[in-house]
Amino acid sequence: EHASHRRVEAGGAVLRFVAPDALLDDPGLDADLLLVDEAAAIPVPLLTTLLARFARIVFATTVHGYEGTGRGFAVRFRQVLDRETPGWRELALTDPVRWAAGDPAEAWVGRALALDAEPAPAAALAGLDPATLVIRRLDRDRLADDDALLDQLFGLLVLAHYRTRPYDLKHLLDGPNVSVWVARSGGHVVACALTAREGGLAPAMAEAVFRGERRPRGHLIPQSLAAHLGLPEGAALTGERVLRIAVHPAVQGCGIGSRLIEALLAAARDAGLDWFGTSFGATSGLLRFWSRAGLHPLRLGISREAASGSHSLMMLAALSPAGQALLARARRHFARLLPRLLAGPLQHLDPRLAAALLAAAGTAADAGPMADDRRLLAAVAHADFGLDDALGVLHPFTRQALADPARAARLAPPERDALVARVIEQRDWAEIARGLGLAGRREAIALLRRAVGQLLDDAPGPD
Numbered sequence: 001e002h003a004s005h006r007r008v009e010a011g012g013a014v015l016r017f018v019a020p021d022a023l024l025d026d027p028g029l030d031a032d033l034l035l036v037d038e039a040a041a042i043p044v045p046l047l048t049t050l051l052a053r054f055a056r057i058v059f060a061t062t063v064h065g066y067e068g069t070g071r072g073f074a075v076r077f078r079q080v081l082d083r084e085t086p087g088w089r090e091l092a093l094t095d096p097v098r099w100a101a102g103d104p105a106e107a108w109v110g111r112a113l114a115l116d117a118e119p120a121p122a123a124a125l126a127g128l129d130p131a132t133l134v135i136r137r138l139d140r141d142r143l144a145d146d147d148a149l150l151d152q153l154f155g156l157l158v159l160a161h162y163r164t165r166p167y168d169l170k171h172l173l174d175g176p177n178v179s180v181w182v183a184r185s186g187g188h189v190v191a192c193a194l195t196a197r198e199g200g201l202a203p204a205m206a207e208a209v210f211r212g213e214r215r216p217r218g219h220l221i222p223q224s225l226a227a228h229l230g231l232p233e234g235a236a237l238t239g240e241r242v243l244r245i246a247v248h249p250a251v252q253g254c255g256i257g258s259r260l261i262e263a264l265l266a267a268a269r270d271a272g273l274d275w276f277g278t279s280f281g282a283t284s285g286l287l288r289f290w291s292r293a294g295l296h297p298l299r300l301g302i303s304r305e306a307a308s309g310s311h312s313l314m315m316l317a318a319l320s321p322a323g324q325a326l327l328a329r330a331r332r333h334f335a336r337l338l339p340r341l342l343a344g345p346l347q348h349l350d351p352r353l354a355a356a357l358l359a360a361a362g363t364a365a366d367a368g369p370m371a372d373d374r375r376l377l378a379a380v381a382h383a384d385f386g387l388d389d390a391l392g393v394l395h396p397f398t399r400q401a402l403a404d405p406a407r408a409a410r411l412a413p414p415e416r417d418a419l420v421a422r423v424i425e426q427r428d429w430a431e432i433a434r435g436l437g438l439a440g441r442r443e444a445i446a447l448l449r450r451a452v453g454q455l456l457d458d459a460p461g462p463d
Contacts, residue, residue, distance in 0.1 A: 020046060021304035025348060030054075038062065040073035043310060045283055048080050063092075075159065075249060113166040117155035120188035122250035128185055130254055135263040138180045144173050152189040153182060160246030176218060178243070183260050191256050193245040193264060198222055199238040199274070206235035211384040221277050224314055225326070228299050228389045229333050230376040234326045239275035239319070240268045261293045265317065274323035281310030284353050287360065290315045297360050298330045300338070302345045302388050311349065313357075329372065335361040337392030344426030345388055373397070374456070381453035387445065391423065394452070398423045401455040415451035422448055 006017040020042055023029060034054040039047060040061040051057060063074055081088045099106040110116045143150055154172065158164045172180060177197040183190045199222045201209070208214040209223055210232035216223070221241050225234030242264065247257045268276045280286055282300060291297075294317045301312035318327040338361050342354050373393045379385035380394065387394070398419055401407045408416065414436050421427045421435065422444075429441040438444050 024049070024304065027348075032056065033058070036060065039077070043281060044073070044076045044080060046310065047077060048084070051080070051084055114151065114154045114169050115166070117151040117158060119155040119159050119248055120152050120190070122248070124186070124188050125190060125248060125250045128190065128251050128254070130256055130259065132185045133183045133190060133256065133259065134185070135181065135183045135260060137267070138182060140173055140178075140180060143180065149182075149189070153180070153192050156189055156192055156246050156248060157194075157244060159249065161244060179240075181260065181264060183256060183263075189248070190251055191245070191247040191260050193260055194243040195240050195264060196243055197238065198241050199235060201235040203232075203236060206232040209235055210379065220279060221275075221314060221316070224279075224299055225330065228386065229330050230372055230379065230385060230390070231326065231330060231333075234330065237274035237320075237322055237326060239273050239277060239316075239323070240264070240271075242276075242278040257289065258293060265294070265319075269319050272320070274318070274320045275316050275326070276319055277314065277316040279312055279314045281305065282313035282353060282357075283310070284350075284356050287313065287315075287353070287356050291360055293317070296327065296331055297357055298327075298334050300341065300346065300357065302341065311346070331362065333372075333392060335392075336396075337389070340391035340395050340426075341388070344391070377452060377456050381449050381456055383446075383449055387422070387448065394423045397452075397455070407455055410454045410457075411451055415447055415454065418444055418447040419451045 008015040018026075018029065024046070031054060034050065034057045036042070036047070036050065036057065036059045038061055039059040040063070047059065059077070061073060095101065096103070096106070138149075143153070154169055157168065157172075171178065172194060175196070179195045179197075181193040181195065183192070196218065198219045201216065201219065201222055205214060205216065206222070206226055209216070209226040210230065212227060215227075219235070221239060222235035222237075226232040242261075245257060245260065247260075265276055277295065278290060287297065295315035296317070297313055297315050299314040304311055316327060316330065318324040338357060342349060342358075346354075376385060376390055376393050377397060380387060380390050402416070402420070411419070417436060418432060421432045422429070429444050432438075433440050433444045436444065436447070438447070
């Protein structure tokens with residue numbers, strides 16, 4: 001027998017741990033049996049992919065408890081299993097593992113952390129007329145004293161999202177700059193949303209975020225605008241980000257989610273904000289939903305989230321003239337970058353999602369250089385900006401520079417080779433380092449950044 005941190009060998013068999021993102025990124029990896037623990041913490045689309053790929057699978061999860069709730073998983077994934085593998089079997093534990101049956105401490109913890117919260121019963125929403133919906137923002141102080149409303153609200157969030165923890169209850173009630181919205185009919189919570197006010201960063205802070213020196217908490221979209229899109233001016237604008245949105249499963253597909261988004265957009269405009277946005281694990285369905293609401297994709301995460309196996313997608317709508325100017329620049333940046341990412345770091349992205357993103361990104365990729373390009377290239381040269389996030393600028397810059405013999409002559413052969421291998425050929429860093437006889441990835445990156453700096457010194461400025 002032999003055991004290590006991620007691998008156990010016994011009797012000629014091997015049991016190996018693989019993270020969900022690594023499993024997706026290695027289509028050649030196979031197994032006689034796949035064991036998925038805490039399956040409720042993984043989105044149903046990823047579980048569905050695994051279901052189609054492996055012949056024998058065991059999904060295990062906590063359906064109810066402080067580790068996380070699996071009730072939403074049980075509802076949604078059961079439908080997938082019935083459709084895809086109708087002969088599936090279910091085994092359930094009936095005796096508590098950590099508590100004695102009827103333990104009063106368990107009941108107290110469950111009530112204190114809202115682990116027993118339930119959404120409105122489906123029967124109560126039968127025949128719902130969407131015209132009767134009342135959408136409003138809740139007073140969080142009053143919400144804390146209204147157990148019935150809080151139970152329905154949190155119960156709906158638990159049912160709708162694959163990853164809802166007791167901490168989310170705390171954030172819902174006292175998270176900074178958080179607003180809670182509900183759509184109700186006949187006293188029942190039909191849909192809900194959590195939003196957060198972001199942005200308004202001081203110019204010095206926005207510039208520090210752009211250079212990778214600061215990461216202020218609670219400003220996900222402004223940070224991404226500055227640090228990933230090279231638009232620090234965007235961090236100074238204010239906006240509203242949707243953190244969570246949920247519609248009761250009994251009334252999904254009736255346009256209720258879209259009506260709730262329309263109300264949130266109207267409130268953000270009335271508040272004089274510059275933008276309205278969100279960030280989520282990318283799927284074709286969610287991209288379609290948010291696009292219909294008027295939002296545009298601006299950034300797709302290069303790495304998969306370890307827990308979900310999905311790439312994070314950020315989308316935005318403009319609400320003011322300043323927001324419109326920012327959105328135009330951000331969309332152009334994304335449209336130029338996306339094809340480069342799909343040919344390199346994101347080459348294994350689902351083709352249906354890739355096609356939908358290309359359609360949503362538009363044709364801005366055909367446009368010429370932007371006034372922001374030189375600043376972004378300088379940031380790349382000075383190690384202030386990520387190379388993959390700059391591929392949309394680096395690719396045409398490299399092609400134009402190497403087509404000019406006088407400029408190309410400024411580069412030493414290793415600098416030129418590193419630039420071509422990564423930016424044009426999109427080779428892996430380890431392969432580049434080996435080919436150039438370097439110690440590793442860090443030296444290869446430094447060589448490429450030095451090459452950009454050399455070429456930038458005599459590059460023509462914007463017209």
